[in-house]
Amino acid sequence: MLTWLILAGAALGVGLALLAAELRPAPPELGAALDRLHREPERPSDSRTRTAPGPFDRLGTRLLAIPGTRLPVHELALIGRTPARFMAQKLLFALIGLLIPPFLQVMELLLGGSISLTVPLLGSIGLAAVLWFVPDAVVRSEAKEARVEYLHGIAAYLELVALERAADCGPAEALHRAAGVGRGTVFRRIADALDRATLDRLPPWDGLDALAEELALTPLQDVADIMRISGTDGAAVYRTLRARARNLRSELLADELARANVDSERMVAPGTALVTLMTVLIAFPSVYQMFQGG
Incomplete structure (x- = not known):
């Protein structure tokens, strides 16, 4: 039982690490930055033909053929991200949403609970649909x-x-x-x-x-x-x-x-709550002693 719990925790940690890596902006490549300092002007078609797309980009290119797909074209151009990479990230987020409810169900089963197919199925579909739109929000914020x-x-x-x-x-x-x-x-x-x-x-x-x-x-x-x-x-x-x-x-x-x-307006509510809490903490002992003495 302990071995299964350790493996399940490790799998969850790897998934969260991958999710955090996708959300964090990648640092610029030093080699590419140095090449840009001493390069000759070239056509975009030439640079694309010399650089073969990776499997992640090829998968995203296939997803672009899905009917009804709407891309934030201007936002992607502003942050320098290709539509293929954007679609691949959306698929990755959706897959994570599909896997989280079954993972939690398996954890519950290992801890001695009962398994149900309805809750993981509905939860997976709903969570995958929500996480499918997370890259859109991230792209809009970065743009x-x-x-x-x-x-x-x-x-x-x-x-x-x-x-x-x-x-x-x-x-x-x-x-x-x-x-x-x-x-x-x-x-x-x-x-x-x-x-x-x-x-x-x-x-x-x-x-x-x-x-x-x-x-x-x-x-x-x-x-x-x-x-x-x-x-x-x-x-x-x-x-x-x-x-x-x-x-x-x-x-x-x-x-x-x-x-x-x-x-500044958003800071008014936390500041007011903090002052109220401090006032209550300071006045509570005196009020308590007053009622106890009475």
């Missing part, structure tokens, strides 16, 4: 944070492009040089979009258009529109770029203030 990071990066990119234009750089050159200044995810994605447009013999603002549509980021679309006007009509856009960057920073500041106010 919300990534969107804020992108907007801050775009605000900085707008300022850099304006400075390059003020230094008498051409519109296309200003976009490329400003994208080469930063080393973060936002600037890397912008630089990749500009490189793809160059390889396709398209203006750089068309590459920003495609990236803005992929990520559903209106400020990035504004950058493309402003620079398109500058490239086609020769308009002076320094003040326009600075004004758009200033407005974007104001919007981000307003959002941060709104979130801070919400967090």
Whole structure:
């Protein structure tokens, strides 16, 4: 009996460890990060053909063919996760939900209880259905944070492009040089979009258009529109770029203030409960002595 309990506990621990590993963002690979520092522009199709997808991705690709599947395309693009990997994670969560009720039933049986097929069956189906949507919530949460990071990066990119234009750089050159200044995810994605447009013999603002549509980021679309006007009509856009960057920073500041106010309001209830508890603990001995003396 003790051996079965140890094995069951070990299996539960392994399952929880796998679940925690899927929820925790993976650290960046050092080799890939170093390669990005000294690489030549390449087409996305070339990189995909050289890197064979793993079994996890191949399984997710098959799940994409399920009728009625709805993918958070823009959210996945923001966090850099493929739809195949997203579907594979949903399947993994659903399988964990299917296995947890039978596991608990087996534990109860080993401890001397009775086994029932109805409760594990209904529990497995219900828990699997709930956990199937857990990756959706995780992706939305990560995408919300990534969107804020992108907007801050775009605000900085707008300022850099304006400075390059003020230094008498051409519109296309200003976009490329400003994208080469930063080393973060936002600037890397912008630089990749500009490189793809160059390889396709398209203006750089068309590459920003495609990236803005992929990520559903209106400020990035504004950058493309402003620079398109500058490239086609020769308009002076320094003040326009600075004004758009200033407005974007104001919007981000307003959002941060709104979130801070919400967090402050949420702290009122715990603070009130703590003060009430402390008051009761301090006043209870005196009140108790008062009633005992009476």
